[in-house]
Amino acid sequence: MKNINTVIFDMDGVIVDGMPYHIKSWKEALSTIDMSVSDLDIYLMEGMTGRETMEIFVKKSNISISDETADKIIKLKRKIFNDIFTVTLIKGIKDFLLELKDRKYNLALVTGTRLEVVKKVLQVGLENIFEVIVTGEMVNKGKPNPEPYLKAVDELKATKGDCVVIENAPAGITSAKGAGLMCFAVQTSLSDEYLQDADRIFKDIDGVSKYLLNSS
Numbered sequence: 506m507k508n509i510n511t512v513i514f515d516m517d518g519v520i521v522d523g524m525p526y527h528i529k530s531w532k533e534a535l536s537t538i539d540m541s542v543s544d545l546d547i548y549l550m551e552g553m554t555g556r557e558t559m560e561i562f563v564k565k566s567n568i569s570i571s572d573e574t575a576d577k578i579i580k581l582k583r584k585i586f587n588d589i590f591t592v593t594l595i596k597g598i599k600d601f602l603l604e605l606k607d608r609k610y611n612l613a614l615v616t617g618t619r620l621e622v623v624k625k626v627l628q629v630g631l632e633n634i635f636e637v638i639v640t641g642e643m644v645n646k647g648k649p650n651p652e653p654y655l656k657a658v659d660e661l662k663a664t665k666g667d668c669v670v671i672e673n674a675p676a677g678i679t680s681a682k683g684a685g686l687m688c689f690a691v692q693t694s695l696s697d698e699y700l701q702d703a704d705r706i707f708k709d710i711d712g713v714s715k716y717l718l719n720s721s
């Protein structure tokens with residue numbers, strides 16, 4: 506795509522297959538207050554910060570809990586996640602990132618996940634890929650609010666029309682579109698019925714790569 510010189514990546518489900526670990530750690534942490542959530546519930550929150558996810562779980566359930574308890578659950582979820590998380594990259598992503606870098610694209614990472622987890626993910630040979638990284642603790646409002654993607658565009662000093670966002674979850678697509686950006690979605694976690702607000706939907710990263718690079 507001739508007009509695109511900047512690619513902004515979501516992390517979970519686009520770069521790293523972290524969702525199985527998020528799902529397991531949420532379920533375990535919430536079980537300590539007898540709250541149960543489905544895999545789909547968690548997939549639909551993907552991209553949001555832990556705090557925002559917890560707020561929605563509490564709202565949706567009939568259990569009323571104190572802020573203190575909510576804080577404890579968020580901390581416990583993080584602890585379990587940190588204990589079990591192993592970096593598994595999404596198929597095709599490393600080659601795609603290296604090729605984009607080689608072709609002098611400007612690259613950014615925008616995630617609701619914390620910086621300590623992002624650092625762990627990038628240790629697998631992706632340390633020098635992204636010019637700008639926006640993590641969960643760097644914004645006031647996470648996805649689906651446009652703030653994270655707007656912050657990335659601002660820090661990149663990019664023109665919105667030159668950018669494309671790669672996402673895999675509804676909250677992230679809403680955030681990107683709210684920021685006025687083109688958004689491609691990959692079906693790594695959810696099927697296309699949940700991704701309809703994206704400008705294009707691809708089966709996987711190889712599909713995105715072919716479309717973006719072969720048409721430039």
Ligand SMILES: [Mg+2]
Nearest residue numbers: 515517518674
């Ligand atoms: Mg994601």
